Amino acid sequence: MRAIRRGRLAALGLTLALLTGACASSADVATTKTGPEPTSASARAAKAGKQLAANTLVPLAGKAPTPELPVTVGSSDGRKVTVTDASRILPLNGGVAEIVFTLGLGERVVGRDITATFKEAKKLPQVTKAHDVSAESVLSLRPTVVLADTDTGPKEAIDQIRDAGIPVVVLDVATKLSDVTTRTTRIAAALGVPAAGEALNARMSDELAAARAAVPEGSRPKVAFLYMRGSAAVYLIGGKGSGADSLLDAAGAVDAGTQAGLDRPFTPITTEALAQAQPDVILMMTKGLDSVGGLDGLLQIPGIAQTPAGMNRRVVDLEDGVLLSFGPRTPLVIDILVDRIHQG
Template sequence: MRPLILLAALLLVAGCGGASAGGTGGEPGALALSGPATAKIADDDVHPVVEDPVPDLPVTVRSQDGVDVTVSDVDRIVAVDLYGTLGEIVFSLGLGDRVVGRDSSTGFASAAHVPVVTSGGHDLNAEAILDLDPTVVLTDTSIGPPEVQQQLRTAGIPVVFFDPQRTLDGVPDHIRAVARALGVPPAGDALVASVDREIAAARDLAPDGAVPPRVTFLYVRGSAGVYLMAGPGSGADAMIAAVGGVDVGTDIGLDKPFVPITSEGLMNAAPDVILVLSKGLASVGGVDGLLRIPGVGQTPAGQAKRIVDVDDTDLLSFGPRVGRTITALATVLYGGR
């Protein structure tokens, strides 16, 4: 996906201690996983919940930065954030044919033809956006620099900021907020209902009555020397819970979304499964490279090579396809049911 997907979370790392001991490790009786695997969603494109919704405009909404913004035209939409979530929502609402600019993380097939307006990967390019003559810009503080977003407002373009936090529980509100800003609340309600059904069906894939697997998410970037273990609030904790697993970082008492990996802490946490981002796994030399990180090879997950990688654009964007990601994870863990 994108090397900076967890930028906001990584900023919390400064001063954090290593993982504490406390894992109990059990026999993950429900697991069908016996070695490395990739959790890949069956259909990674975006499909509109409605076709050609008719926006009810103008509409005035309160932007996340406290500014009341009036949107009177959604014929030329630029949707940009660090995760690609906003673009995914707009396309899912049925307004993808109106998107004229996107970020580099909006990478699904339906958006491939849309110009990218983030230079160097994740920095907004004011000139590129202005050249597209947008009628509205959807964004948040996960991307910047903020001077560019202010420059767009100064140029008279309605710029609507949304909540930059990405959580499983926040998916419905995020969808509805974007739908309101674009004048299509009914499409937003329909999309929320569709996503809720997919999430519920995905949760049902976790077996009842079996010992839940202990899963840890490790954020690794070999080129940058970043090796972190996730805890509560990382986003991965919600995805692990959704597939019936125990988030190891939360279970051992971490109080921050991410802390540096320590070999002792990781071994004592005793995860049955290690979850990583696909590009992160590649950056450390694949499964063999991950197992060379101190402590990883000594865990139950490392000894059995139960390493699950997930495409960077899927795991933590918490967009309309989140139910499909949960389904992919559950299928890898439990073999499908």
């Protein structure tokens, strides 16, 4: 379940105006433009699909920002942390790593955790084993600042890293889209590049608004998010706080689990729960769908075939490292969801 929680979102709230008269190191920060933006849902989804298939990030345009340090920032474990050097950054969460790279600081990143699956991070040494941090692996990379979240563990490993004199900034786990703005702002502040954080928040907010504008008028399908790992006999349905509920709302859909009264993020799937949820569409992670034998295997799970989604074979899957990452690629996820969940 830590994989679910750590992959949750971060997100894209209100557009933040870029500061004028910013300091010299921030002057080159700009958003990246990749040509005219498509307006139809299908065109936006096609463009988003190509970018996700390439598994790469689009950093902010212009020269990489120069950190202005030292800074002292609040950490979600109740500490005040002073960062004096951002030359060797180690993010211990895939969504956090996406933000660091997109801010233009990827050349300073020295390692990754297992959830950082995008192409730019693949070459970096991995410091986690089955989602647990190896303090020895972290210390061997000599990071000057570590970015973690409240689910990062084990606690003993984080304490060992901190006891070695390395600043560790802990962030709240993102559980809804609006958390992404706060998360980006906090990461940019901790790394001494606040103006880059403002620029990235503005870009993501614009992208999300454009995705939402493509939602067909009057369409409000019910979508159930299913988290499955067939080999481990894990079969869960998402409810309130799963992270998927926020994504589905942004994409103009109703989270079927939440509407059915599931007040926990994840609940074991039962035929009764599915009968009550009655989803029009099922949303899954790609590896989860593969783990149960694809669409045909999914329909063999009791209760699935009897839902409208099962009867109409309406299943949408997205890559595990992207769907609940709540990072700079989340607007692409919304583009794809808007197109695929509203199809007849």
